[in-house]
Amino acid sequence: MSGTSADGVDVALVQITGHGLDMTATLLHHHARSYEPSLRQRIFALRGEGKVSLAGLAHVGREISLAYAMAVNDALREAKLQASDLAAIAAHGQTLFHEPPDTIQWFDPALVAAEVGCRVVSDFRRADCAAGGQGAPLVPFADYILFQHPTKNRVLLNIGGIANLTFIPAGASIDQVIAFDTGPGNCVLDHLMRQSGSPVGFDRGGELSLRGSLNFAVAFVSTEDVYFFSKPPKSTDGPAMIRLYENAVKEVGASLSLEDALATACHATARAIGQSFNLLPCLPDEVIVSGGGTLNPRLMEELRHVMVFPKNPPESPKSVLVKTLDDLGIISAAKEALAFALLGAATLDGLPSNVPSATGARRAVVLGSITPSS
Secondary structure (H helix, E strand, O other), X not given: OOOOOOOEEEEEEEEEEOOHHHOEEEEEEEEEEEOXXXXXXXXXXXXXXXXXXXXXXXXXXXXXXXXXXXXXXXXXXXXXXXXXXXXXXXXXXXXXXXXOOEEEEEOOHHHHHHHHOOXXXXXXXXXXXXXXXXXXXXXXXXXXXXXXXXXXXXXXXXXXXXXXXXXXXXXXXXXXXXXXXXXXXXXXXXXXXXXXXXOOOOOHHHHHHHHOOOOHHHHHHHOOOHHHHOOOOOOOOHHHHXXXXXXXXXXXXXXXXXXXXXXXXXHHHHHHHHHHHHHOOOOOOEEEEEOHHHHOHHHHHHHHHHOEEOOOOOOOOEEOEEEEHHHHOOOHHHHHHHHHHHHHHHHHOOOOOOOHHHHOOOOOOOOOEEEOOO
């Protein structure tokens, strides 16, 4: 998996038994490989400007695919496994554009199959889009398999470049699952860091965010777009959320230091997530958070602050328990790669793995294309 933060590739080596909704998954090993800074810059330039030469597009696709192949080979070497031990590589590809029904996850599965020596399942979104869906979010299938609970209403919240949630009611069937993108995750924070000239391109450990003071007016205006109040199914992308933030800064007429801008972006992300809970049929008993956002203490502090909801009477508000996936003994950074392993397994079995209640598709469909090893 490489998300909209475009910081690199996460590899999860996963042992799967069973079929369909009866699958069980065991994470054997997790490996992360960063993109080269030049590749990351090209990806963001392409996503931001929306323009590239055909030669440039082909070159970026090759570099992304080689990064995937090297990440998989590194993971196999660390785990003392061979390509022949794998049933397949399930690879999402790098999102370059997402405006349903149009979507681009750029990736060359044949190159990865050749470099690793294993068949590849890829291009997961298009079949859902062809069935009238948003092509996102796709992880609810895996969330349901991994985290359904007989007595607890759960929200699985992933804070990557974009934040998305999966709501699984207690004892629910999969067609009762609700999932959608809540809005920005780390995309605005990373954008601010790139603009600052930071060599790493993100606020490591939330160090700068913690030093800043939030501008509530900017955070408020940036999360008042109609998207945040629209009922699901819905999905969004990083450039759209960055524009909303930048427009809010201009509208308010704010002059923010980098630290204050980052603190404000943390609050805006948490505020958008909190507002999204109004779109659920009831409040969850617990929120389980994963993704890079869990590594930013300021963002997690803002999130816990908005997870207190008024009740009737208002003097007895409900506080929703916030956990991280690491609290459950699962490596947070591996979660979405783990999810795509389950999606890939379903594809190999010829079973549908989109969740129409989440994506808005007219029907359940088999996702992904299979490229044989060469």
